[in-house]
Amino acid sequence: MGEVLSQNEIDNLLAALSSGELDVDQMQDSGDKQVKNYDFKRPTKFSKEHLRTLEIIYEHYGRLLSTNLPVYLRKNVQVSVASSETVIFSEFSNALSNPLILGIVNFQPLGGTILVELAANLGFSMIDRMLGGQGDPLEKSREFSEIEMTIIEKMMVVCMQLMREPWKNVVDINPVMERIETNSQFAQVIAPNDMIALVTLNMKIGEVEGFMNVCLPFFTLENVMDKLNTKYWYANMQEQNEEDFEEYIEALIRRVDVPVKAVLGRSQVSVSDFVNLQVGDIIRLDTDINNDLSVYVGNIKKFTALPGSNKDKYAVRVTSVIREGE
Secondary structure, three states: OOOOOOHHHHHHHHHHHHHOOOOHHHHOOOOOOOOOOOOOOOOOOOOHHHHHHHHHHHHHHHHHHHHHHHHHHOOOEEEEEEEEEEEEHHHHHHOOOOOOEEEEEEEEOOOOEEEEEEOHHHHHHHHHHHOOOOOOOOOOOOOOOHHHHHHHHHHHHHHHHOOOOOOOOOOOOEEEEEEEEOOHHHOOOOOOOOEEEEEEEEEEEOOEEEEEEEEEEHHHHHHHHHHOOHHHHHHOOOOOOHHHHHHHHHHHHHOOOOOEEEEOOOOOOOHHHHHOOOOOOOOOOOOOOOOOEEEEEOOEEEEEEEEEEEOOEEEEEEEEEOOOOO
16 A cells, blocks of 8 residues: 655645656656565564454443442542553563552463553552542652552452453453562563553543553463454354343342341330340330231341241241332
8 A cells, every 4th residue: 555645745746746846757656566664573463453452342341440440449430441552561661660550460261461550649549548538649659568559459359350241252261360569670571572462541530540551462362363353353242132131130139148137026125224134034025926027138128927946946937028118
């Protein structure tokens, strides 16, 4: 494909032709093949299609972070893809500053690791929120303490687990956080001249803004490079029908622990009587022995039941279900 001229270059060329400064015969193609220099130090291993697919994957990942992180931080979180590019690892590592939060992630079942860098100001903001603060970063950067690193590790593990769903259309991954480094000198897990795809996410926690960089080495993604195209990615998107979706929601609900309590009755006693209670004392309740008990799920009355026992354990037998609105 030939070189594309800008509008100014076209205008200058037409002006030169009109004035006679440029001869049309001189512009005839000589037939020589255009030769483009190839930099063997920086081979092009990621195409634009690969980078576009990675952007789609991490746009989905950003939406998951924006939805799930506020549960832990109790603050609005906005994440978007800022850029994607291909560089050699030495360029990425030389741009790192200390202290930093650099997660080294085993990208199972793919053979290799990826790196996730989180800006230090975002890390301190997360720590401040987790400890009950307003989420303000430090005015002057410093090293992270052991307690702070424990909190950061928990948040980074949450972020890594959210990466599974966006990659599902390409490969089922199980990312495992191997370790977190705060000094870039101890994170040389990739050869300096290896090519990487660098996806930069812009993250905003409240008023604190910073970047999260995802470093994806070529040798880690080599086995799935043919799947990193939008055609394959969209072809493998499987929409769940309503029945499957209902079964999925039901399966999630079945695993939720909810408190259930049966109330025998209520009574009022003085503080002195309460602190002096002994084994064998009798407390008079406001219910009759033949009355049904009230069974609560959480703080909502859902059943009535009769008291009894089952295999030497106290139990109740449900006699009626209280519907919503009753």
